Amino acid sequence: MRPVLCQECGKRPATVHLTQIINGQKRELHLCEQCARARGELGIMGEPFTIPTLLSSIITDGGHTFPGAGQAAGLRCDRCGLTYAEFARTGMLGCRHCYQAFENQLESVLRRLHGTTVHGGKVPSRTGEEARLKREISRLQEELAQVVIREEYEKAAQIRDRIRELEKKLR
Amino acid sequence: MNLDDVLYNSHSCWMDPSGPDSDVVLSARVRLARNLEDVPFPSRMGEEGAQRVLRMVERAVEDLDRDPQLGPVGMFRLDDLGALDRQVLVEKHLISPNHAQQPRGRAIILRQDESLCIMVNEEDHLRIQSLAPGMQLDEAWRMAQAADDVLEGRLNYAFCQRRGYLTTCPTNVGTGMRGSVMMHLPGLAMVGQARQVFSALGKLGLAVRGLYGEGSEAHGNIFQISNQTSLGPSEEEILRNLKAVSAQVIAHERNARRALLSQTRIQLEDRVWRAYGLLLHARVISSEEAIRLWSDVRLGVDLGIISEGISTETLNELLVATRPGFIQKVVGRELEPSQRDAERAALIRHRLRR
Ligand SMILES: [Zn+2]
Ligand SMILES: [Zn+2]
Numbered sequence: 001m002r003p004v005l006c007q008e009c010g011k012r013p014a015t016v017h018l019t020q021i022i023n024g025q026k027r028e029l030h031l032c033e034q035c036a037r038a039r040g041e042l043g044i045m046g047e048p049f050t051i052p053t054l055l056s057s058i059i060t061d062g063g064h065t066f067p068g069a070g071q072a073a074g075l076r077c078d079r080c081g082l083t084y085a086e087f088a089r090t091g092m093l094g095c096r097h098c099y100q101a102f103e104n105q106l107e108s109v110l111r112r113l114h115g116t117t118v119h120g121g122k123v124p125s126r127t128g129e130e131a132r133l134k135r136e137i138s139r140l141q142e143e144l145a146q147v148v149i150r151e152e153y154e155k156a157a158q159i160r161d162r163i164r165e166l167e168k169k170l171r
Numbered sequence: 172m173n174l175d176d177v178l179y180n181s182h183s184c185w186m187d188p189s190g191p192d193s194d195v196v197l198s199a200r201v202r203l204a205r206n207l208e209d210v211p212f213p214s215r216m217g218e219e220g221a222q223r224v225l226r227m228v229e230r231a232v233e234d235l236d237r238d239p240q241l242g243p244v245g246m247f248r249l250d251d252l253g254a255l256d257r258q259v260l261v262e263k264h265l266i267s268p269n270h271a272q273q274p275r276g277r278a279i280i281l282r283q284d285e286s287l288c289i290m291v292n293e294e295d296h297l298r299i300q301s302l303a304p305g306m307q308l309d310e311a312w313r314m315a316q317a318a319d320d321v322l323e324g325r326l327n328y329a330f331c332q333r334r335g336y337l338t339t340c341p342t343n344v345g346t347g348m349r350g351s352v353m354m355h356l357p358g359l360a361m362v363g364q365a366r367q368v369f370s371a372l373g374k375l376g377l378a379v380r381g382l383y384g385e386g387s388e389a390h391g392n393i394f395q396i397s398n399q400t401s402l403g404p405s406e407e408e409i410l411r412n413l414k415a416v417s418a419q420v421i422a423h424e425r426n427a428r429r430a431l432l433s434q435t436r437i438q439l440e441d442r443v444w445r446a447y448g449l450l451l452h453a454r455v456i457s458s459e460e461a462i463r464l465w466s467d468v469r470l471g472v473d474l475g476i477i478s479e480g481i482s483t484e485t486l487n488e489l490l491v492a493t494r495p496g497f498i499q500k501v502v503g504r505e506l507e508p509s510q511r512d513a514e515r516a517a518l519i520r521h522r523l524r525r
Pocket of ligand 2: 077078079080081082093094095096097098099
């Protein structure tokens with residue numbers, strides 16, 4: 001696990017983490033002890049702050065645009081309608097398809113947030129089963145193409161039935 | 172199950188003082204963020220989406236309820252509860268302040284002993300949380316994981332092989348897991364080492380927050396240490412890291428306590444007994460003062476300075492019992508802050524003398 005750097009100085013690791021909901025928008029602030037003290041964020045309860053979130057600054061690269069961010073601002077998830085600009089402002093994605101719609105941009109956001117971009121943990125067993133079925137189906141489809149080329153129609157019919165059976169399980 | 176049994180009861184399962192390392196660690200918690208495949212995330216699902224999620228989750232909860240290890244559980248829609256009831260749930264760390272403030276289309280699923288609590292339609296469709304007394308992260312993980320497995324049997328999660336569990340905020344994607352350990356660290360605070368220790372934790376990718384999290388200062392020297400990243404390592408690796416670092420913090424805290432005891436024993440004893448005296452006799456007390464004194468008394472009990480008449484369990488209960496919402500719930504009506512301070516003092520006197 002990589003440390004998150006202080007959002008103020010960008011040098012020391014952030015050890016003070018604050019979350020607030022302002023006008024329905026989630027803001028997170030990650031500071032080192034020194035910067036938190038300097039800003040008066042320590043010792044004051046719930047003092048509101050308005051500077052952009054770490055997340056938002058990571059997404060927009062602290063106001064400087066990272067490669068491709070210009071075009072990214074116009075991107076939109078066609079399922080939920082969220083624009084990339086909105087995501088950059090709120091730090092919240094709208095649906096699972098957003099992960100595909102903004103895939104290239106998220107790659108760099110995730111790398112900065114987590115130090116890595118690929119999941120290495122638990123897989124839901126149902127999804128695991130689905131993945132297994134899909135793999136088996138695509139293997140059978142290849143085999144089907146081969147036997148059709150060889151004009152082994154009886155075998156092709158068997159494989160096609162097997163594929164239909166597996167596809168039923170998928171639904 | 173009956174929700175009032177939880178709301179009127181200041182005791183929770185994590186207050187059991189027999190948990191490991193309970194002289195320093197109050198509780199361990201594991202949270203899993205999960206979303207359903209077919210509905211937009213809560214930030215964009217709208218009222219209709221919220222109701223769909225509630226209906227789907229309701230059906231899945233029947234399986235949880237029937238599970239001999241997890242059930243019985245109850246599911247409660249937050250807009251059926253009063254503001255005060257929701258506040259008590261926040262004070263018991265069962266739901267987030269955000270969840271309580273916007274009850275519409277939201278719910279909680281709760282086990283009577285509070286070891287399992289699931290927020291529905293908070294930032295993610297599901298926030299599965301499990302809580303255990305003392306340094307029992309593995310226990311908490313086992314229960315959260317079991318609940319996750321049962322729910323997954325009925326619900327299709329938004330999941331992708333590459334990114335893992337898909338969450339509203341990309342800070343939670345991957346495992347969706349946040350493990351955290353709630354610690355009482357008065358020794359480190361008194362010897363002035365807390366800052367160094369926390370800065371070291373930051374370097375190791377862990378976050379430190381004060382007790383009432385969300386933007387507040389640490390009251391009563393209670394800190395919550397949790398993993399900051401959720402993508403890449405497995406759940407077990409994340410917890411292993413958190414456990415290893417927590418063990419170091421616990422050792423540092425115990426060293427600091429020993430040093431204080433050997434070098435400034437009389438001052439320490441004076442501080443502890445004065446705090447105990449104030450709690451026993453005060454007629455008006457703010458929640459801030461109460462938790463500050465609580466910290467001194469708890470340290471006194473853990474170090475054996477106060478050796479009879481007060482149990483760790485009672486002290487743990489006071490953490491919830493002295494909160495503003497709980498006091499009003501017990502008294503049965505809304506109170507002005509000054510009235511609360513008087514009721515709080517009375518409640519503390521009563522509990523400590525029992
Ligand atoms: Zn800094
Ligand atoms: Zn979307």
